[in-house]
Amino acid sequence: xxxxxxxxxxxxxxxxxxxxxxxxxxxxxxxxxxxxxxxxxxxxxxxxxxxxxxxxxxxxxxxxxxxxxxxxxxxxxxxxxxxxxxxxxxxxxxxxxxxxxxxxxxxxxxxxxxxxxxxxxxxxxxxxxxxxxxxxxxxxxxxxxxxxxxxxxxxxxxxxxxxxxxxxxxxxxxxxxxxxxxxxxx
Amino acid sequence: xxxxxxxxxxxxxxxxxxxxxxxxxxxxxxxxxxxxxxxxxxxxxxxxxxxxxxxxxxxxxxxxxxxxxxxxxxxxxxxxxxxxxxxxxxxxxxxxxxxxxxxxxxxxxxxxxxxxxxxxxxxxxxxxxxxxxxxxxxxxxxxxxxxxxxxxxxxxxxxxxxxxxxxxxxxxxxxxxxxxxxxxxxxxxxxxxxxxxxxxxxxxxxxxxxxxxxxxxxxxxxxxxxxxxxxxxxxxxxxxxxxxxxxxxxxxxxxxxxxxxxxxxxxxxxxxxxxxxxxxxxxxxxxxxxxxxxxxxxxxxxxxxxxxxxxxxx
Numbered sequence: 001x002x003x004x005x006x007x008x009x010x011x012x013x014x015x016x017x018x019x020x021x022x023x024x025x026x027x028x029x030x031x032x033x034x035x036x037x038x039x040x041x042x043x044x045x046x047x048x049x050x051x052x053x054x055x056x057x058x059x060x061x062x063x064x065x066x067x068x069x070x071x072x073x074x075x076x077x078x079x080x081x082x083x084x085x086x087x088x089x090x091x092x093x094x095x096x097x098x099x100x101x102x103x104x105x106x107x108x109x110x111x112x113x114x115x116x117x118x119x120x121x122x123x124x125x126x127x128x129x130x131x132x133x134x135x136x137x138x139x140x141x142x143x144x145x146x147x148x149x150x151x152x153x154x155x156x157x158x159x160x161x162x163x164x165x166x167x168x169x170x171x172x173x174x175x176x177x178x179x180x181x182x183x184x185x186x
Numbered sequence: 187x188x189x190x191x192x193x194x195x196x197x198x199x200x201x202x203x204x205x206x207x208x209x210x211x212x213x214x215x216x217x218x219x220x221x222x223x224x225x226x227x228x229x230x231x232x233x234x235x236x237x238x239x240x241x242x243x244x245x246x247x248x249x250x251x252x253x254x255x256x257x258x259x260x261x262x263x264x265x266x267x268x269x270x271x272x273x274x275x276x277x278x279x280x281x282x283x284x285x286x287x288x289x290x291x292x293x294x295x296x297x298x299x300x301x302x303x304x305x306x307x308x309x310x311x312x313x314x315x316x317x318x319x320x321x322x323x324x325x326x327x328x329x330x331x332x333x334x335x336x337x338x339x340x341x342x343x344x345x346x347x348x349x350x351x352x353x354x355x356x357x358x359x360x361x362x363x364x365x366x367x368x369x370x371x372x373x374x375x376x377x378x379x380x381x382x383x384x385x386x387x388x389x390x391x392x393x394x395x396x397x398x399x400x401x402x403x404x405x406x407x408x409x410x411x412x413x414x415x416x417x418x419x420x421x422x423x424x425x426x427x428x429x430x431x432x433x434x435x436x437x438x439x440x441x442x443x444x445x446x447x448x449x450x451x452x453x454x455x456x457x458x459x460x461x462x463x464x465x466x467x468x469x470x471x472x473x474x475x476x477x478x479x480x481x482x483x484x485x486x487x488x489x490x491x492x493x494x495x496x497x498x499x500x
Contacts, residue, residue, distance in 0.1 A: 029254075031254075031257075031310055032257075035257075035307075038303070054288060055289060055292065058289050058292035058293060058296050061296035061299070061300065062292065062295050062296050062299055062336075065299070065300060066295075066296060066299025066332070067329060070299075070302050070306065070325055070329055071325075073310075074306070074325045074326075077306070077309075077310050077318065077321065077322065137288075138289075
């Protein structure tokens with residue numbers, strides 16, 4: 001009964017993900033496209049939740065939907081010019097620019113189809129419904145991160161730190177500090 | 187009480203309280219500023235809310251022709267839904283709680299980060315300069331203050347060893363967490379004010395600078411939803427402060443629910459007092475305050491809490 005319900009919820013959520021991901025690409029308005037992407041993120045987090053990883057689900061919402069996408073929309077809101085920018089984009093886009101991307105993504109698509117036919121359907125089904133005993137706690141994630149995966153944690157920390165330093169360096173570029181000293185002198 | 191009746195009663199009570207706290211704020215604010223406030227409709231002006239509702243429902247519900255219509259209509263709903271969802275995890279009394287949830291605090295952070303969209307979309311879809319300015323201020327302000335909100339909450343999580351709110355309340359049976367986490371409390375309180383953009387951090391709608399900020403173009407009940415959403419936010423943050431730092435429903439002699447209402451009411455009044463007492467800072471001062479002062483302090487709080495806990499255990 002519960003498994004059946006979880007399966008139904010999973011299928012509905014997966015459908016939402018596919019539709020909103022498609023709409024992300026096809027939407028004319030940039031902000032609308034980003035909002036469809038937010039819906040995709042929320043649906044992905046629901047799938048994490050169904051699989052028993054409620055911590056990952058919460059982080060997916062907090063970080064992706066709540067912080068990164070907000071910044072995306074923030075920037076597009078500042079640069080967005082409505083119909084004007086749409087016309088500009090149309091002018092920039094030719095079919096010839098998309099040939100490489102189309103080629104690569106069609107290769108990926110055929111690989112996906114191939115893999116789908118190769119794997120038996122039973123194993124795919126059993127992965128969908130996680131038993132309720134397999135709920136992953138924060139403690140499990142912590143011991144995993146600081147045990148076998150500690151090197152990855154250190155590397156990603158270094159990467160983030162360097163990104164932070166770069167951002168500070170760019171915002172303190174000689175041009176802006178020059179303006180500042182001029183303003184102070186006045 | 188049956189299981190489906192509790193959420194319904196809580197929802198109705200919350201909506202009534204949200205509307206009624208508008209009257210409370212106007213009355214108390216007037217008291218502190220040597221005025222009378224609304225005292226004409228009903229005893230002590232208590233029915234002012236009803237009069238306001240009649241007025242707001244009969245006003246023209248105008249959608250500007252230059253607006254992005256769908257987003258314009260959706261965005262006031264988002265703030266109401268997100269704030270009301272936040273109440274789902276709050277333990278009002280031992281048996282009165284809508285959802286028992288293991289990662290309740292993370293759920294709360296997720297809800298509060300999603301409510302940014304309401305204001306950003308309102309500002310964007312209005313397609314007017316003042317609304318856009320308000321929305322940009324909001325996005326920067328809320329993203330900045332969310333960081334300290336999360337970091338300040340982690341102090342409580344370290345002490346209680348759990349993310350669920352009922353466990354946090356149970357862990358405060360002997361000593362309230364305000365005694366162990368005074369700095370964390372202050373940080374959470376400041377971040378809470380900024381999250382629900384109340385005065386003195388109401389720069390997104392600073393009426394002396396940018397008309398009414400993100401809801402400049404809104405009228406009728408759509409404006410009313412933003413308005414009541416703000417007061418629901420005040421109630422949510424107040425009840426969170428009660429739950430996380432002041433022992434939740436625990437207290438001697440009186441029944442638990444009454445204790446919860448008393449403590450929460452005190453903080454709601456404190457929010458109103460802040461509006462009466464403190465002037466609004468400049469926008470860059472707000473951001474500098476967040477990143478240069480509150481971020482190091484909240485990291486320090488987390489570090490000291492963790493170190494003390496580890497040294498006491500081992």
